[in-house]
Amino acid sequence: MNFEDSPQEAEYRARVRRWIEANAPDLGPLSAEERRNWHPRHKEIARQWQATKADAGYACISWPKERGGAGGSAIEEAIFNQEEARAGVQFTYFMTGLHMLLPALMEHSTDAASLAQVAPAVRGDTIWCQLFSEPASGSDSAGVRCAAVREGDGWRINGQKVWNSGAQAADFGMLVARTDPDRPKHKGLTVFWLDMKTPGVEVRPIRMMSGDNELNEVFLTDVFIPDNQRIGDVDGGWKVVISTLMNERAALGSGTGLNWRDVMKLAASVPSWEGTALDDPAFREWLADYYVQSEAIRLTSFRTLTSLSKGQAPGPESSGGKLLWANTTQAMTSQALDLLDHFGLVDDPDMAAAGGAFQHRFMWAPGLRLGGGTDEIMKNIIAERVLGLPGDIRVDKTVPFREIPSGR
């Protein structure tokens, strides 16, 4: 049981720490407004940092060099990510593409023009978004209705996608569409990539309950996609979808943001019956449980790193990470509002505690429990893939997709 790097890992960590210190962008001059995700100045800084990393061999470290990576190991990549997070210069713009979509593209496509899209994304020159979910296909992720019909050397696409994070600014999308509605649902899907500027693609932002606009609806009307932009086999898209979803859930379990220190400091700043809210025994009992659960997420990541360090695939230990993180975040922000009492309602950044971070996170928390696999889907995954319990009875598994009841 130790947290120490091997000599090679320690040497690598020292090297990247020095390099990050020397090269990391300074967010200091940005105003609070400019520091928000998707603000043009913030996004430009993120793009430049990604390019700087790519030039130095620190972007997608474990990917092959011909794809823009550095041909390094998974543990080197993990160490770099830790140091990057430590320096406060980790950005989210490229994560969907680099962590979820492009690994699947590299795994399932052999087309040179498609693979040529990877390296620019590694440099941050392009942003990718995921076009999977639909109004009638959320947890039922194979229930895709968006249709792709053969036409000459390509496909004509019609349908609607939803919950597309970053689609408003994305250059490319990865799309799953139904190519054969006469086959059972998992067997008639095909995955493509497309330029988001293709005629017929319309992105409409969705305003979430938190007031943020990062998610979108994407309407596809008679969009043409050449066949070389197909990823994987015709009607073999489910395999590609699974690759990306597994990557997404692993990435979401990492647990970032407000932690036990923040909520303790908040409690210590709030007056209570006697002393501060930090003196309240009920709060202290809650805090102990919260610490134990939220620290477990951080500690479990060290177990995952241990596997990577040995060159092994991570075990099932991280399966609960996303579930735990989403739920502890919701509970913690709710507790923070309670501590503030009536004033917990105030989220004016100039007046609210921590600039309104607790209120903002509180309003995001329901989405954490839904996005990237709902709580219920995550529990099914643990029960079926980790514990080996049987899948649900499926009334839709073997029937042609077009005959599945839709309730409409």
Next chain:
Amino acid sequence: MNFDYTDDQKALKEEARRFLASVSPLTVVRAVLDDPGRGLDEGLWARIVEQGWCGAAIPESYGGLGIGYVELCALAEELGRSLAPVPFASSVYQFAEALLVAGSEDQKQAWLPRVAAGEVVGALAFSEGAGVLRGDRLATRFAHGRLSGVKLPVTDGLFATHAVVLAAGTDGPGLYLVDLAGPGVSREGLATIEPTRGEAQVTFDGAPAEPLGAPGEGAALLERIHDRAAILLAFEALGGADRCLEMARDYALERYAFGRPIGGYQAIKHKLADVFVANEVLRANAYYGAWALSTDAAELPVAAAAARVAACNAYWLASKENIQTHGGIGFTWEADCHLFYRRARHVGLAIGATRDWKRRLAARLEARLAAEANQESAR
């Protein structure tokens, strides 16, 4: 980075699992349960002593094997999994640790080799009836080399040969080492909800005893001893909680209702997924505790309290939901589920209940935050 057992530690753990499966099947546990007042299996204890496990973490200079605390954690995990009805936790996690934490060089030389060899079976006697222990309200007193008062309950107090006793001395609470076979000691077994781990009432009436550690420091010393025991007991809880989840999973696969295995229903799947997550929370915190214990890290008090809270929560959840998954059969004497339900409560109460440890954890986190703020301002 290796936040896991090493390959050698894994081999030791597997060996221990095989050994315990052969010498301590649940039929052995059940035989103790069905024989009120017995409180342990002496034959099994002798076999475990023979393995040298009692001295796993005791340094070689004190007659132990000195192989280390992570190894002791691995053994604890397997002992917890097997529910072995032996006084290992009392003698090794508490009595030996009390000597290591508080003993003089002479005391360590005199006693630790005998604990390692199993000649001495130690207990730690601190509780005095209902409610949380208050160091400033101890009724047991030490004066002129003699102890008087009643300790209730004392885990393994009937079988133990010696005890470390928390008592009020002239300078405040202190720890005192006493021979339980000596004069002025009477003992009585207690009926409890967990008869496979014997509890006793121990009455001292002028029993000769010697101080262990500085007088007046008893409460602080006991806290340090309990921190170390908390980490080791967290591993016992982990072994038990994992086994509960396996039992529930196996039964959910085998039991059919409404024409299919009950494990196919989300009501069961989601329940067992929650147990899985709680067990992983425990594993992460227990491993952190093992690291802190094996390196004597400054983080030990926080890590110990966190491991303790995670252990009590997870074992309780796993043991009760194991019964629930089994349905009516799980509520019978014949089914093994209740053996874990009993042990989960024993582990959860024996060195102080969760409420007390949550209180400690919060206080320690507050102290850590203050220390970090001081470091920050010193920079």
